Amino acid sequence: MRVSIQSLSDSDRKDLKPVYLLFGSEILLLEEVSDALRKQARQQGYTERDSFVVEQGFDWGALLQSGSSMSLFDEKRLIELRMPTGKPGQPGSRMLIELAENMPPDTLLMVICGAVDRTGQNQKWFKALDAAGVTAEAKEVKLADFPGWLSHRLRSKGLLPDQQSIELLTHYFEGNLLAAAQEIDLLALNISSDNGSLHDAKQQLAVLQSSVSDNSRFSVFSYLDACLAGDWLRTSRIIDALRAEKDQSVFLIVMLGREVRRLTQIASALAGGANKGQVxxxxxxxxxxxxxxxGAIRRHGRDQWQQILQQIAKLDKIAKGRASSEGISIWFDIEKLSMKICGLKIS
Incomplete structure (x- = not known):
């Protein structure tokens, strides 16, 4: 049975289903829902827990044995299976179907996958798990839906979802759920430590403004997300915000170097014929x-990423005063390289 991921987070779930299949590309939502289900299971007496992670050479028989064996102390059991690829293969598919169709009493199965495409959702193992319990997808939160997500998040933490707070959070953390969630948690903690009671929107905004001004490094991660996605409009806005604050150029260059180095290695492996899933x-x-x-690898090939990596090394020297900028500041060079990474042609 399909349900929304939010319903699993919000509900008290007095009656747990025997099977929960959680999948999707938004890791934060997956982890929070699985934590909530785990907590609810403990509260309802599921004190025994078996955990499995599907990797190369995984023993599917061990999973089936866990599901079919009786507890030594007659306790309720939670079986947790993590399958990052969302592809069990033929042996795994057979085992999951058998387990879904023969779930023993007092046993709860939670399967956590990464993104599963439409083809995967039509496979027998997926349908068997769905028929045996509850299925929920943690979809990537689109930029247009980000303010709504922020509003829901603020309410869930006892904060006020006022327009100015949402606009400020969107400006700094647009599209970065993890950073936004951390900032909202910090805001709730700061508000609580100040007076321990409900506050007004003006007070909340003042605390939030003070906090984000000290946490502009979060914007660096938003920059990386936007730049690698090829979203120049969003990238340029984040650069402007970082440039207007205390200098984050060195941290940005270091983090960009790490990401591009990883991209270069991935592009090299794929160019050599390696399997993308394994890479x-x-x-x-x-x-x-x-x-x-x-998208980044389609935009630039291995050789281009190697050139970009060399340019980042030059940026590092400029930031540390060992080379001269082409413009009036290091941000001119950062902006120029960012345009190239996003796929814009530069004269």
Whole structure:
């Protein structure tokens, strides 16, 4: 049975289903929902827990044995299976179907996958798990939906979803759920430590403005997301915000260098004929990051990424005063290179 991912987060779930299939590209949502289900299971007496992670050479028989064996102390059991690729293969598919159709009493199965495409959702193992319990997809939160997500998040933490707070959070953390969630948690903590009671919107905004001004490094991660996605409009806005604040150029260059170095290695492996799924697993490319990396590699080939990496090394020297900028400041060079990464032609 399909349900929204939000319904699993918000509900008390007095009656847990025997099977939960959680999948999608938004890792934060997946982790929070799985944590909530885990907590609810403990509260309802599921004190025994078996955890499995599907990797190369995974023993599917061990999973089936866990599901079919009786607890030594007659306790309720939670079986947790993580399958990052969302592809169990033929042996795994058979085991999942058998387990879904023969779930023993007092046993709960939670399967957590990465993104599963339409073809995967039509496979027998997926349908069997869906029929046996509940299925929820953690979809990537689109930029247009980000303010709504912020509003819901603020309410869930006992904060006020006022327009100015949402606009400020959107400006700094647009599209970066993890950074936004951390900032909202910090805001709730700061408000609580100030007076321990409900506050007004003006007070909340003042605390938030003070906090984000000290946390502009979060904007660097938003910059990386936008730049690798080829979104120049968003990238340029973030650069302007960083340029107007205390200098973050060195941190930005270091983080950009790490990402581009990883991209160069991935592009080199794929150019050499390596399997994309295995390469992504090796370099820990999960969820929504897969779409950004795919797009970046289509935009530039291995040789181009190597050239960009060399340009970042030059930027590092400029930032540390060992070379001269082409413009009036290091931000001119950062902006120029960012345009190239986004795929814009530069004269």
């Amino acid at each position: 992504f697993k090796q370099y820990r490319v999960w969820g929504a990051d897969q779409h950004r990396i795919d």
